[in-house]
Amino acid sequence: MDSASPELGIAVIGYSFMGKAHSNGWRNISAFYPGGPAVSQRVIVGRDRERVDAAARQYGWQESATDWRAVLERDDVDIVDICTPGHLHEEIALAALAAGKHVLLEKPLANTLDEARGLAAAAATAQRDGVRSMVAFNYRRVPALALARELIAEGAIGEVREVRAAYLQDWLADERAPMTWRLRQEQAGSGVLGDLGSHLVDLLRFLLGQEVQRVTGQLRTFVASRLGEDGPEEVTVDDVAWAWLGLSDGAEASIEVSRMAFGRKNGQSLEIYGSRGALSFDLERLNELWVDEGKGPRRTLVTEADHPYLFAWWPPGHVLGWDTTFTIQAAEFVQAIAEERDPSPSFADGLRVQGVLDAVVRSNDLRRTVVIDDLV
Amino acid sequence: MDSASPELGIAVIGYSFMGKAHSNGWRNISAFYPGGPAVSQRVIVGRDRERVDAAARQYGWQESATDWRAVLERDDVDIVDICTPGHLHEEIALAALAAGKHVLLEKPLANTLDEARGLAAAAATAQRDGVRSMVAFNYRRVPALALARELIAEGAIGEVREVRAAYLQDWLADERAPMTWRLRQEQAGSGVLGDLGSHLVDLLRFLLGQEVQRVTGQLRTFVASRLGEDGPEEVTVDDVAWAWLGLSDGAEASIEVSRMAFGRKNGQSLEIYGSRGALSFDLERLNELWVDEGKGPRRTLVTEADHPYLFAWWPPGHVLGWDTTFTIQAAEFVQAIAEERDPSPSFADGLRVQGVLDAVVRSNDLRRTVVIDDLV
Amino acid sequence: MDSASPELGIAVIGYSFMGKAHSNGWRNISAFYPGGPAVSQRVIVGRDRERVDAAARQYGWQESATDWRAVLERDDVDIVDICTPGHLHEEIALAALAAGKHVLLEKPLANTLDEARGLAAAAATAQRDGVRSMVAFNYRRVPALALARELIAEGAIGEVREVRAAYLQDWLADERAPMTWRLRQEQAGSGVLGDLGSHLVDLLRFLLGQEVQRVTGQLRTFVASRLGEDGPEEVTVDDVAWAWLGLSDGAEASIEVSRMAFGRKNGQSLEIYGSRGALSFDLERLNELWVDEGKGPRRTLVTEADHPYLFAWWPPGHVLGWDTTFTIQAAEFVQAIAEERDPSPSFADGLRVQGVLDAVVRSNDLRRTVVIDDLV
Amino acid sequence: MDSASPELGIAVIGYSFMGKAHSNGWRNISAFYPGGPAVSQRVIVGRDRERVDAAARQYGWQESATDWRAVLERDDVDIVDICTPGHLHEEIALAALAAGKHVLLEKPLANTLDEARGLAAAAATAQRDGVRSMVAFNYRRVPALALARELIAEGAIGEVREVRAAYLQDWLADERAPMTWRLRQEQAGSGVLGDLGSHLVDLLRFLLGQEVQRVTGQLRTFVASRLGEDGPEEVTVDDVAWAWLGLSDGAEASIEVSRMAFGRKNGQSLEIYGSRGALSFDLERLNELWVDEGKGPRRTLVTEADHPYLFAWWPPGHVLGWDTTFTIQAAEFVQAIAEERDPSPSFADGLRVQGVLDAVVRSNDLRRTVVIDDLV
Structure with missing residues (x-):
């Protein structure tokens, strides 16, 4: 940790299985990657006030919140880590990118190919301003x-x-x-x-x-x-x-x-x-x-x-253990931010995956082989 | 072994890998299935005189021969065990069944669906006269x-x-x-x-x-x-x-x-x-x-x-070991003959398998799913 | 976490392999045992000022210190977790118990049977005043x-x-x-x-x-x-x-x-x-x-x-993963403290183990079987 | 098989587990070692007339016998394969060697160190006349x-x-x-x-x-x-x-x-x-x-x-499979005979093993380590 470099403030959205796993990553990042940028577990966001309070205490977050939009406006939040079910990915991630927050998004990128296209486009735009985004395909970190x-x-x-x-x-x-x-x-x-x-x-x-x-x-x-x-x-x-x-x-x-x-x-x-x-x-x-x-x-x-x-x-x-992958994933993401480079897998990677899943469904419906066209 | 029951005379056709494996089965059958009918390794058949002679000595056959048609006419041969490549299955097996010999046939039943249909039909006809036939899917015997x-x-x-x-x-x-x-x-x-x-x-x-x-x-x-x-x-x-x-x-x-x-x-x-x-x-x-x-x-x-x-x-x-399956297979076949029942897998089973393989090829060519119609 | 119950303040002595592993346990205890007593990672102690500072930042400790005796006098330290080499166990653990601190001691209990006897006796005495002690045989927690x-x-x-x-x-x-x-x-x-x-x-x-x-x-x-x-x-x-x-x-x-x-x-x-x-x-x-x-x-x-x-x-x-055992171990220890019961394995258990190791050495020296007498 | 070389006549003594396993070896030797000397399964020996008859038919022996001494006198028997319980090893093996028969002896060499010494000495003497002996430690053949x-x-x-x-x-x-x-x-x-x-x-x-x-x-x-x-x-x-x-x-x-x-x-x-x-x-x-x-x-x-x-x-x-080891063992023994060299493991090897087993018993009795002196 370079004492001169500011801490990166983290907000996680979601306190269920993935919220817990991602929190585990943020909590342990400095123990195993001491040379990387410092992070601070600012706030965990969820809909149920009581449960999100308990999650904050349990997983080491300084605060809890129920309104993710308000969290996006905080200056002390640099990274938004989205652990919600898939149908909420698009709305939250687009807003977070628009707010200039770096976004870590749980897989799969989206529920539909259209949503995935929109997210990839938004990430590409944000990237020009130095805003980083990554899909949380954690098994790349095994x-x-x-x-x-x-x-x-x-x-x-x-x-x-x-x-x-x-x-x-x-x-x-x-x-x-x-x-x-x-x-x-x-x-x-x-x-x-x-x-x-x-x-x-x-x-x-x-x-x-x-x-x-x-x-x-x-x-x-x-x-x-x-x-x-x-x-x-x-x-x-x-x-x-x-x-x-x-x-x-x-x-x-x-x-x-x-x-x-x-x-x-x-x-x-x-x-x-x-x-x-x-x-x-x-x-x-593993x-x-x-x-x-x-x-x-x-x-x-x-x-x-x-x-x-x-x-x-x-x-x-x-x-x-399995949870190791989340610590490594978090470390990779903040390291990329610190080094001002794009992390991998990008939203464009997530879109590629979505294109394949979509083709599987189409092939099943048609009962025949399909070819993947250009996705974007 | 009931001393009253006559020995079953065996002829094997082919002395390569499968000929060796089948011979191993015939040679060891009595050691592990002492209660079953006695068998006698009468003759091994192959095209190359020198090599088939060597094979006879090596694998315990009393004689060697180069003309499988002549062997089919011998009265001391009760079982014909066909270990040739697939394109010879049809001709030899049909002749053997016609000669009233029980037939053990190495898998797959045939190279084409048409050949397979012919073999299954011939086996069904022969069966009415008590002539038994079986396909050598040896892994059923693991x-x-x-x-x-x-x-x-x-x-x-x-x-x-x-x-x-x-x-x-x-x-x-x-x-x-x-x-x-x-x-x-x-x-x-x-x-x-x-x-x-x-x-x-x-x-x-x-x-x-x-x-x-x-x-x-x-x-x-x-x-x-x-x-x-x-x-x-x-x-x-x-x-x-x-x-x-x-x-x-x-x-x-x-x-x-x-x-x-x-x-x-x-x-x-x-x-x-x-x-x-x-x-x-x-x-x-295994x-x-x-x-x-x-x-x-x-x-x-x-x-x-x-x-x-x-x-x-x-x-x-x-x-x-792997070779055990051939001993068991041989024992199963002669036991069925002794008990005057049809052994399994039958040529009809072999035809069913052939129908599936044929459908795989058609599906690959069409790039779509196919349904298997009635085979016979 | 019962908000009424005070936090337990932790001091760990040693920042090498075991110091890191024990720190990992203390850092993660609340995530997996949310119902247990709260802990606070007060201070890590080591001889080298620079390295212990780095260890504090890396492993999540609020402070670092180089004088373990001074740490024993702090009122905000309730538990002393000793991760030093074996030849320092006796001195530090006896002092910690005398200061009324609960002691978690890395295995083995001591380097010699005599030291082990002294530690077991001190733990038994301290126990009468509600001071708890445990040997860190972490594999019991797999x-x-x-x-x-x-x-x-x-x-x-x-x-x-x-x-x-x-x-x-x-x-x-x-x-x-x-x-x-x-x-x-x-x-x-x-x-x-x-x-x-x-x-x-x-x-x-x-x-x-x-x-x-x-x-x-x-x-x-x-x-x-x-x-x-x-x-x-x-x-x-x-x-x-x-x-x-x-x-x-x-x-x-x-x-x-x-x-x-x-x-x-x-x-x-x-x-x-x-x-x-x-x-x-x-x-x-595992x-x-x-x-x-x-x-x-x-x-x-x-x-x-x-x-x-x-x-x-x-x-x-x-x-x-392997490190899980340290989280569970820490949770077990604080749970026993909260419930005012003696944790296991005790220093008496550690002494039993030491007695067996000592007998192995004696048997080796004598080249014959030995019987373990009463240890205390 | 060189047609000029005479067949080696085999007698096996014992028809239980080991008799069956050794028979399996003799029956299959030519299939897997076609270049080696030919063998002939002359006679199997056992005390019970009915059971030894059945064993002969089952395991492929030409004859059965109940008097092992008479078998030792037969000119058409070159190899005696002893598969009896250990307390009979000494008497039969000494007689077989004295009769000039090559001896394959099931392990362990003997029940006592004295018996083992006698057998090793007899084998060494017989060896001077070209009589071969081997202990059937079959796992060397895995x-x-x-x-x-x-x-x-x-x-x-x-x-x-x-x-x-x-x-x-x-x-x-x-x-x-x-x-x-x-x-x-x-x-x-x-x-x-x-x-x-x-x-x-x-x-x-x-x-x-x-x-x-x-x-x-x-x-x-x-x-x-x-x-x-x-x-x-x-x-x-x-x-x-x-x-x-x-x-x-x-x-x-x-x-x-x-x-x-x-x-x-x-x-x-x-x-x-x-x-x-x-x-x-x-x-x-295996x-x-x-x-x-x-x-x-x-x-x-x-x-x-x-x-x-x-x-x-x-x-x-x-x-x-496990039984493979007996085929290989038999092949190794006859190959050594054909090449007029001593097979391994010899009776002297068997004696060495016996010396170690004896030392284990002595160490157990004394409750201390023992050193193995010269055995012969």
Whole structure:
């Protein structure tokens, strides 16, 4: 911390799961990235006065607030971190950018392709005035996946040809699991496709440095109706989604995402096969990257000081948790701000992901392969 | 062995990889299934006199021969075991059935759907005279997979919804790997789809007891030309194939088969998710079945005397090899003959598999989902 | 947080590895245990003014100090958390207890059995005035191990008979690794035995609820001399240690601890075999407990809200890191203080562990089995 | 097979578990080692006429016999393969050697050190007349372990320092498991120590090429009495055994063998730590060798044609079973005979192992470390 540099004031909007995870990042940033800019947890914003008060105390925020518009006007807030459900992303993010605040926005960028286009355009405009924006695809910050990206870029596995990816959960496997807003299209946008599929599409682009050009998709809702507060209610989003993606340099990826995969809690797995090697990864063992350079898969415990992001964490073998990704993400964002450069993934990246998800839906509706046109 | 019952005389046609594997089964059948009918390794048939002689000595056959038609006329041959490449299946199998020989036929049933229809019809006719026929889908004989089928049938994992299957090898990952007959459509019929995809389709039907009704497929050849004896030659079959299969009781399966998956030697893996449990399996650890009945995946070492097929093998934990499946397969076939019942999988089963493979190709060509009509 | 209850002021002594880890616990305690007493990170203490200043900023402490005696006199310090090397434990902890401060003391309790006896006696005396003390055996706080203890106590695996435990690291495997104070007996007390062996002995007592009564031990130094600042210097502690421990209810445990186990970074592993089941654990995959109740080992991902300590963390499958244990440890300590009960493990527990380590050394010297007499 | 060379006639004595496993080896030898000398399964010998007849038919022997002495006189028997319980080894093997027969003897060499000395002396004498003898330590023939030995000999992991080995089974974990002759010292010699411990001691010597010089041992019987045919009977052998072994070039090995390890069926595991690398192995996944040369453990699937023993087996990834070791063992023995060289492990090797087991018992009795003197 350079004592001359001013602190960056943070406001987070949302106090649920993602609000808690992002708060964890802001609270721990200085412990692991002591050389970076100082941050101050100014205010947490939520609709319920009592709950947002409790969240402020619990997660280390100096204040709480219920009116996000008022927060955008505060001079002591430099960064707005948006952790609300997707249908609120557009309104809040546009306002925050207009107010000149740097914006960190939880994924996916938006619920619809139109909204995503608008957000990307606004971010591009704001960027000209030095206002930074980033989408919170936190899995880019898993050290093992950041290492995977480096290895691929260095050519360690040759030309990537075939990717087999899945992200499997099981919280809907029980048909008695109740209705929630996440299963209504008007609020959630889509089901598992947007929720977990967006992560895989982002990771593909991140890891391979290729764009998706061709999409075949299939969606399926296994349990068509669930019990809501007023009786049975139709589920209007997908329980499981599949896609094959043709990428710009010739790789082919298959994707499967599910909320019905009995017994898989957070089962993100990636297998990447190249012409001279292979990589694999499983999020439930996120400290491990498996690398095959020709003599069998080798387990690398990605906990060394010279691994990505890890110069200031724990000794080798002292494994990291899932929440680590939010600390790293926060650090990356403020570092970019301090260095006056654009952070990654940008809203334009978020739009690219949205374009792929949209193509999956179209392919499913048409029952045929679709090509992705220019998005902007 | 009932000393009153006559021995069954066996002829095997083909002395390459599958000829060796099938011979291994015939040679060891009595050691592990002492109560079954006795068999006699009469004759092995191949085109090259010197090599078939060597094979006879090596694999324990009493005689060798180069003319399969002459062998079909021998009275001391009761069973004809066909291990030739696919384009010879039709001619030999039809002749063998016509000669009243029981026929064990290496998978896939045929190279084309038309050939498959003819073989299924001939088998149905022969069956009326007590002539038995079976397709050699050997992975049905992996004890762990036979146990999986039992568990699913008993309802241990509830209603099956989602299956994620792959069969990945890497012998074509190196672009310098040379041209072979397996990469020419006229001889091999198809590439990895017929070779490995047929196993997965058969296993799906076997494990779930459901038929495939809807197919979306994609094929890809990554290395379009390879060096043959006369210079570069076009590869006319698929290196990788993908399919989504809609099954008759509502399950959805995704399949990926590859010869380009760097580092995977014989990587057949299955994940089966039901409404109340899940199963998984990996052929490179074929003694293990993972069963999740609600508290996490449990590793069952399928080596107990009360596990399928294992009453006469080794003590618990003394693991079995891949070649075990051929011994069990041979035993199952002769047991069915002795009991005068039809063995499984029948040629009609083989035809069903062929229908699915054919639909994958059509879907790939059309770039859209296809429905499987009645096959016969 | 009850607004009526005063905050507990914390002072931590030491800013190295353990100081950082303990600070992490204090910083995050309220986020995950919001119902507990509030804490305030008052002051961090270290000898080097510049480094302790930096540590305060980095780890979230309000102040820094270089004189631990002065800190003990502060009224706004309620808890003293001692993270110094072992040879300083006795002096600081005795003074802190005498000053009426609650004491959290990094393991092992002391470098010698005599010091350990003195500390246990002082803690017992202080306890009569409501002053609490605890040894920081953080692995008791791994949720998977806390669950293992519950399962054993409930009889899930029957009577425990055989335990096979190891704690393997490799930072001395390279013979060119330099001399450090940790390899000098006068400062470190012992080598890997006290460092890692103490954890295993504590875990055995914790998990089984049995005392060690009989000890056979062996120590070995593979690299007898290492390069120090003034040239080669003799290593006076053990690189590897082994022990067999006879426990009070009849269990037998074998222990192996090493700093020479090439490739093992933090390889603590436990296998516990009972009369009706078995458990196993590996610290490099610390979210997983393997439970065998008769049908094979089952992987439990210990990330559910009803697992020990986890009611306020992340959703299932969102895995925890090693540093989690320090947050839980801190929460346990302040909860005990708030509830006016003695926390566990006590200094008496620390003394028991020390008695076992001492017996290992004696057994090694005598080359024979020794019996542990009454320690106090 | 050179048609000029005469077949080697085999007699096996014993038709139980080991008789079956050895028969499996003799039956399959020519399929996988076609270049080697031909063998003929002449006769199987057992006490029970009916059972030995059945065994002959089942396992492919031309004849059966009940009088092993008569078999030793047959001219058409060149090799005697002794698969009886240990207390019969001495008498039969001495007679076979005296009759000029090559002898393959199931491990351990003998029940007592005296018997072992006599057998080693007789083998040395017979060897002068070209009579070969070998102890059937079959795990030397696991391709993964043979590869491990090669890697160690080549220096791939540097100087071996620390070995952690176990062989864990659970067939006595249930206290209601009945009495058998294996639990009576007069018949079995010892319990798990001789049965499974002998394998580990042999493997240590095989893998490291070092001799055991110093031994600390501990034995334990957890269930002191079991139900026999005439009521409760005392168990007079060990259920669990532990040892630390000091080896001739400075390595230290810890060994744990058990019949009480709930859930472990055939759990032989080895971890070998050297100065520049590490190896590990698990018999329940016997096709896999894990090699760490500095960047993490790498899984080698030991199924390639250039791996030890595997030039004539199956394609890569087509995994081998436990019974493979007996085929390889038989092939190694006849190859040595054909090449007129002494096979390994010799009876002298068997005696070395016996010396270590004896020292474990003495150390347990004395409760102190013992040094192994010259054995012969």
